[in-house]
Amino acid sequence: MMPDLDRRAFLKLVGGGIVVLVRLGPSPALAQFGRGYPEDFNAYLRIDEDGKVTVFSGKIEMGQGVTTSLAQMAAEELGVALDSIEMVLGDTDRCPWDMGTFGSLTTRVFGPVLRKAAAEARAILIELAAEKLGVPRDRLVVRQGVVSVRDEPGRQVSYGALARGQAIARTLGEEAVLRSVEEFEVMGRSVQRLDAVAKVTGKAQYAADIRLPGLLYARILRPPAHGATLARVDTSEAAAMEGVRVVEEDGLVAVLHVDPEMAGAALGRLRPEWNAASPGADTDGVFDDLLSRAPAPEVTGVKGDVEAARTAGTPVLESTFRKGYVAHAPIEPHAATAQLKEGKLTVWSSTQTPFPLRDELARTMGLEAERVRVITPYVGGGFGGKTAGRQAEEAARLARITGQPVQVAWTRAEEFFYDTLDPACIVKIASAVDGDGRITLWDCDVYFAGDRAAEIFYDIPHTRMRVFGGWMGPGASAHRFAVGPWRAPGANMNVFARESQIDVLASEAKVDPVDFRLRNMGDERMGRVVREAAKAFGWTPQPAPSGRGWGVAAGIDSGAYVALAVEVEVDRETGAVRVERVVCAQDMGIVVNPEGAIMQMEGCITMGLGYVLSEELRFDGGRMLDDNFDTYELPRLSWLPRIETVLVKNDALAPQGGGEPPIVPMGGAIANAVFDATGERIFRLPLTPARVKEALGKRRAG
Amino acid sequence: MKKSIGFRLNGQPTTLDTEEDRTLLWVLRTDLGLTGTKCGCGIGACGSCTVVVDGTAVRSCQTTLMEVAGKEVTTIEGLARGDELHPLQQAFVDHGGLQCGFCTPGMIMNAYGLLLEDPRPSREKVVDAMEGNLCRCSAYKRILEAIESVASSNGGRS
Ligand code: FES
Numbered sequence: 111m112m113p114d115l116d117r118r119a120f121l122k123l124v125g126g127g128i129v130v131l132v133r134l135g136p137s138p139a140l141a142q143f144g145r146g147y148p149e150d151f152n153a154y155l156r157i158d159e160d161g162k163v164t165v166f167s168g169k170i171e172m173g174q175g176v177t178t179s180l181a182q183m184a185a186e187e188l189g190v191a192l193d194s195i196e197m198v199l200g201d202t203d204r205c206p207w208d209m210g211t212f213g214s215l216t217t218r219v220f221g222p223v224l225r226k227a228a229a230e231a232r233a234i235l236i237e238l239a240a241e242k243l244g245v246p247r248d249r250l251v252v253r254q255g256v257v258s259v260r261d262e263p264g265r266q267v268s269y270g271a272l273a274r275g276q277a278i279a280r281t282l283g284e285e286a287v288l289r290s291v292e293e294f295e296v297m298g299r300s301v302q303r304l305d306a307v308a309k310v311t312g313k314a315q316y317a318a319d320i321r322l323p324g325l326l327y328a329r330i331l332r333p334p335a336h337g338a339t340l341a342r343v344d345t346s347e348a349a350a351m352e353g354v355r356v357v358e359e360d361g362l363v364a365v366l367h368v369d370p371e372m373a374g375a376a377l378g379r380l381r382p383e384w385n386a387a388s389p390g391a392d393t394d395g396v397f398d399d400l401l402s403r404a405p406a407p408e409v410t411g412v413k414g415d416v417e418a419a420r421t422a423g424t425p426v427l428e429s430t431f432r433k434g435y436v437a438h439a440p441i442e443p444h445a446a447t448a449q450l451k452e453g454k455l456t457v458w459s460s461t462q463t464p465f466p467l468r469d470e471l472a473r474t475m476g477l478e479a480e481r482v483r484v485i486t487p488y489v490g491g492g493f494g495g496k497t498a499g500r501q502a503e504e505a506a507r508l509a510r511i512t513g514q515p516v517q518v519a520w521t522r523a524e525e526f527f528y529d530t531l532d533p534a535c536i537v538k539i540a541s542a543v544d545g546d547g548r549i550t551l552w553d554c555d556v557y558f559a560g561d562r563a564a565e566i567f568y569d570i571p572h573t574r575m576r577v578f579g580g581w582m583g584p585g586a587s588a589h590r591f592a593v594g595p596w597r598a599p600g601a602n603m604n605v606f607a608r609e610s611q612i613d614v615l616a617s618e619a620k621v622d623p624v625d626f627r628l629r630n631m632g633d634e635r636m637g638r639v640v641r642e643a644a645k646a647f648g649w650t651p652q653p654a655p656s657g658r659g660w661g662v663a664a665g666i667d668s669g670a671y672v673a674l675a676v677e678v679e680v681d682r683e684t685g686a687v688r689v690e691r692v693v694c695a696q697d698m699g700i701v702v703n704p705e706g707a708i709m710q711m712e713g714c715i716t717m718g719l720g721y722v723l724s725e726e727l728r729f730d731g732g733r734m735l736d737d738n739f740d741t742y743e744l745p746r747l748s749w750l751p752r753i754e755t756v757l758v759k760n761d762a763l764a765p766q767g768g769g770e771p772p773i774v775p776m777g778g779a780i781a782n783a784v785f786d787a788t789g790e791r792i793f794r795l796p797l798t799p800a801r802v803k804e805a806l807g808k809r810r811a812g
Numbered sequence: 813m814k815k816s817i818g819f820r821l822n823g824q825p826t827t828l829d830t831e832e833d834r835t836l837l838w839v840l841r842t843d844l845g846l847t848g849t850k851c852g853c854g855i856g857a858c859g860s861c862t863v864v865v866d867g868t869a870v871r872s873c874q875t876t877l878m879e880v881a882g883k884e885v886t887t888i889e890g891l892a893r894g895d896e897l898h899p900l901q902q903a904f905v906d907h908g909g910l911q912c913g914f915c916t917p918g919m920i921m922n923a924y925g926l927l928l929e930d931p932r933p934s935r936e937k938v939v940d941a942m943e944g945n946l947c948r949c950s951a952y953k954r955i956l957e958a959i960e961s962v963a964s965s966n967g968g969r970s
């Protein structure tokens with residue numbers, strides 16, 4: 111709605127005061143993520159007539175701390191205290207359109223624009239103050255929302271007083287001057303999260319915490335397997351239960367009750383008959399199955415002559431890497447509460463994409479977009495998994511059918527069943543190293559992982575990469591389950607494969623893995639990050655396997671450069687891998703909130719232990735064999751390694767994404783450390799005890 | 813069959829006329845409107861529904877109303893005194909022991925139960941007691957620091 115709205119209508123909508131509207135067109139920074147990523151960011155910042163500053167943005171808070179980092183940026187440029195800023199996020203009636211909150215894009219792409227808007231607002235206020243106080247602008251200084259005359263602190267006027275009676279709307283021009291790192295007072299400092307108190311007191315509301323008069327809780331009949339279809343269902347027993355409403359419409363079969371537990375009991379009384387799903391591959395068989403259905407490749411990164419290098423006489427080392435399906439598993443399952451009142455649909459939803467969800471709801475419900483409002487309360491973790499809006503659509507449909515507000519909150523089993531999983535994928539690499547320990551060939555085929563973070567920053571004369579599908583596009587439909595973006599989609603696999611293979615070469619060349627990387631490094635910024643990680647770790651060179659259980663890996667993601675050095679211990683009896691220590695060096699440009707950034711890095715590292723060591727959704731055909739946390743194992747407190755983080759200073763570069771990069775090299779670093787400890791390389795994630803034990807057993811036998 | 817069931821909830825006497833085999837979690841979240849207690853798994857495998865009953869941390873998704881009759885139930889809403897946060901809550905804020913916040917009430921209540929039982933637990937004991945509480949945002953490091961900071965200062969107010 112917002113971008114093309116004329117100014118008068120816009121001001122009417124937001125009220126008086128001073129408003130700066132931000133519009134950002136397609137951004138080159140986004141291009142690397144390929145189609146499907148946001149191309150447009152909008153927001154506005156308002157100083158209302160009593161001086162209150164509100165930032166309205168279609169972004170959402172799912173734990174990554176944007177509420178705080180965006181407020182910091184606005185406060186910095188505007189010259190006000192952090193706690194005087196109110197953030198309104200993810201409400202489609204109050205915020206300007208936004209594509210959604212993905213990956214590490216918020217700070218990097220949206221941040222600079224918000225800063226400019228705040229800087230512009232400050233310029234307007236100073237202009238007004240100059241008029242009011244009758245002094246030239248350059249004699250004015252701003253402190254905590256008060257403009258005063260330099261050296262005459264008595265002559266001052268507050269932002270509120272300046273905004274009073276004004277109705278100024280500006281669209282952001284390019285000329286706003288930003289404060290420099292040296293001037294920062296709020297940015298670059300560690301501050302307490304603005305949402306912390308709400309979250310420790312239980313007051314923070316999530317989509318399933320919304321309570322409305324007459325609210326019904328719905329449970330929906332689900333197939334036992336993907337591909338199974340409903341032949342018939344006998345609902346009579348459920349319908350006979352007191353207070354239960356049964357709904358059957360176009361394949362949607364639901365039971366509703368004012369007590370969610372009763373709805374659950376009623377679900378158990380439905381008597382469905384299913385047409386069985388066709389059989390299909392299982393957890394282990396899926397890789398061959400996928401390879402047989404891979405889409406045509408996109409060829410990138412071609413340099414030199416790969417075919418000639420393959421036959422040049424240097425032995426070619428070929429490896430195949432695999433990774434299974436991984437769930438997002440946020441602790442908050444998908445939930446939505448919907449209310450249809452006087453022709454207007456309001457949906458509180460756990461979503462990373464409120465605006466696309468609004469449009470989707472308008473389409474499926476046959477309503478004008480203005481008649482649909484999506485409100486995003488706090489989101490209990492997303493990691494890329496809360497982009498589809500199935501539960502919101504179900505709640506909206508049921509609210510219309512029943513004429514009452516309805517809540518759909520998925521159970522953990524539904525969450526695993528409908529999650530848009532990180533796809534199973536395969537990477538094959540053929541490479542060679544010469545007698546001087548220089549890599550001469552890199553020929554890489556990626557199946558279903560896309561090309562994120564796959565770029566080769568090593569200096570290699572002959573390279574080629576072929577990408578046979580990713581998490582979206584033609585590759586996505588080859589899977590039996592819905593697949594989608596998972597924290598740094600595809601990057602975890604690409605970096606696991608590349609960094610494992612680099613170690614295969616290092617070991618072949620009998621060179622220490624850190625030295626080998628530096629010797630072949632083609633990107634000095636990365637060289638610095640690797641050296642910083644090695645230094646902080648206390649790395650001493652030795653070719654692997656050294657028996658020490660040390661591993662290193664590096665990756666680039668969301669504009670941030672990151673290197674990890676880890677130490678593991680492998681239990682030779684059980685095959686269990688314990689990560690003792692992780693040192694992470696990251697260059698992410700200007701750091702807005704160092705404490706926040708470090709927290710995200712630690713979170714990434716600990717979360718990464720899951721996909722590397724235990725997480726793999728097991729299935730047989732269309733049937734999910736894991737449907738709760740009793741068998742699908744997430745990292746726990748006892749897994750926590752010693753984590754040390756190093757922020758590699760790079761203030762010449764605008765802030766880069768910090769939410770995801772450190773998770774990316776976890777697979778490579780740990781797999782390399784396991785090799786260093788045992789002499790056995792595991793080519794498949796996760797490195798479950800069973801797989802490690804099997805590899806060690808082979809060694810003993812062989 | 814409906815029955816009158818009484819217990820103390822966050823210090824207040826509470827009586828409900830309802831079925832005694834209902835699950836405490838859902839009674840708290842619906843009838844009593846206390847939505848700070850979360851459901852993350854429903855089978856006792858994540859800890860996000862943790863409340864304290866007579867001084868012991870329990871999974872409210874695995875507890876019936878009958879089991880708390882006549883007892884003292886404390887939920888996350890009952891921990892602060894007015895605007896003054898409980899030391900554990902303050903420690904989670906100060907140490908950044910949360911991200912999305914969904915696991916946070918369960919984490920804090922589980923830690924609260926632990927400190928009631930043992931005001932100065934060793935690190936091993938803390939890790940052991942918190943092992944069943946999952947945090948997907950993986951704020952574990954800060955969660956541990958937060959709990960240990962309270963354990964080492966005064967053992968938490970009870
Ligand atoms: S909801 Fe009770 S333990 Fe997970």
Ligand code: FES
Pocket residue numbers: 173441490491910911912913914915916946947948949950951
């Ligand atoms: S803070 Fe998100 S699950 Fe713990």
